[in-house]
Amino acid sequence: MATHITAGRGTRPLPDENPCVACEVREFAVCGALDPEELAQLSALMTQVMVEAQGTVLCEGDPATFLFNIVEGTIRVHKLLPDGRRQITGFLYPGDFLGLAVHDSYAYSAEAITDSRLCRFPRDDFYTLMRQMPRLEQRLLGMASNELIEAQDQILLLGRKTAQEKIASFFLMISRRAARRGQPENPIHLPMGRTDIADFLGLTTETVSRTFTQLKTSHVIRLLENSQVLLADQGALSSIAQGQ
Amino acid sequence: MATHITAGRGTRPLPDENPCVACEVREFAVCGALDPEELAQLSALMTQVMVEAQGTVLCEGDPATFLFNIVEGTIRVHKLLPDGRRQITGFLYPGDFLGLAVHDSYAYSAEAITDSRLCRFPRDDFYTLMRQMPRLEQRLLGMASNELIEAQDQILLLGRKTAQEKIASFFLMISRRAARRGQPENPIHLPMGRTDIADFLGLTTETVSRTFTQLKTSHVIRLLENSQVLLADQGALSSIAQGQ
DNA sequence: CCGGGCCGTTGACGTAGATCAAAGCGCTTC
DNA sequence: GAAGCGCTTTGATCTACGTCAACGGCCCGG
Helix, strand or coil: CCCCCECCCCCCCCCCCCHHHHCCCHHHCHHHHCCHHHHHHHHHHCEEEEECCCCEEECCCCECCEEEEEEECCEEEEEECCCCCEEEEEEECCCCEECCCCCCECCCEEEECCCEEEEEEEHHHHHHHHHHCHHHHHHHHHHHHHHHHHHHHHHHHHHHCCHHHHHHHHHHHHHHHHHHCCCCCCEEECCCCHHHHHHHHCCCHHHHHHHHHHHHHCCCEEECCCCEEEECCHHHHHHHHCCC | CCCCCECCCCCCCCCCCCHHHHCCCHHHCHHHHCCHHHHHHHHHHCEEEEECCCCEEECCCCECCEEEEEEECCEEEEEECCCCCEEEEEEECCCCEECCCCCCECCCEEEECCCEEEEEEEHHHHHHHHHHCHHHHHHHHHHHHHHHHHHHHHHHHHHHCCHHHHHHHHHHHHHHHHHHCCCCCCEEECCCCHHHHHHHHCCCHHHHHHHHHHHHHCCCEEECCCCEEEECCHHHHHHHHCCC
16 A cells, blocks of 8 residues: 655756756646746755556555656556446646645555656645745646646546547547647557556446447547557547537 | 626625625635735625526636636536536535636536525636735645545546445535535535436436435435435445445 | 426336457567 | 467447436416
């Protein structure tokens, strides 16, 4: 039940230069709001952490001692019911923020799907710094508002969409998010397995698989090698996602 | 598609005294974080608005010109699919905040379930003021984080729980929220109809009704007059909510 | 006191998606 | 290159919940 982090590796003592200055995902992340001086203060708190594929980043119920920023890799966040049913509440990509907690323990678990690199901040120190940096706080509020909107979309999807509509919406979401990070939006890449997709969409692996083949057969998508998916007919995909 | 607000009524020119000082829900709301002077500044922006039962507070797609605070009544927030399928994303009670938007238009609609009174703030002015009041911003971030946690619970519920588990979780949530507002937590009050509950839990009216009678028959709840529900066996309710 | 909506409840039946089961298809390992 | 393992796909069947339909209680106006 403890957090298992491959800490240490990737950690370095910040030489003469602040590593955050050259960070490729900074503009998408919380840190994007800061000036060089503020960035230096923040990076002083930061430890880089590597988590290998299928490794645990944090566990539901553990004391919320750290906040994270994803730099490289894909993370899945989930909640479990006592009997083992799992709901994935989100997939996180570089630039995304992880670790918001209201009480002092995490309300969800997070695991790496691919080998990942994260920036880790002690929660207390981060909040203390935030009080002194209104822009940081504003940025975080903006990101939280965004997540709230996305959560509501997911609630609509889970409560009212059919399997086809869920899968189509999922493809479009992945595509949109890739575009936001400045990556190709059309052949999308799905680093997660069918079971992860199922647990994200409130379906089973079998239904996900069957729906993939339906969309494949109707030439809306094409499955390429390396878990890439070509969205062959984005118009059709959009209409399906919205329920025709 | 426009917002229909029974504005004007209830609006008054703030006499010698600041009405917020005596506000009963202030401690639960964003305003609870402020000192008297800040409160005065905030209340200068504020207009009180009445919305009668079934009236619209705001519409999905409308420009997000206002933020709201619920003072009295119950509000439902929902999203629609083009063919009319509805998902209620939340019920709001006194003290709750409404109107967070990332882009410049609302991503959801909001309607009054009972006659309601709200504090309304012009969005731009509110954000300007927020920049000058770190405590206000902190409070809002705290509330947004809270909502995010609740949204994830709802995602788990919608994606992985059975009808019984959904209904049991719903009762407990309503009870918990009543307690937070300092109201009796046990005979709970359900101002919303069966259809609202169904659209909140991703079910149909019929299934909601049937599940109510199942729980009634197994003596876990009792339906009282005035849409009150007695949680007769909270232990049983909790186990059901978690999947035994 | 009577008639007509509007909810909520109950019943009969249908179906989308779950479950159970097995086969295909890369991987890695030796 | 054979064996083995994990993941995906496909098929057959089952079921929780949706759909369709009818009924009953309650309120409200005449």
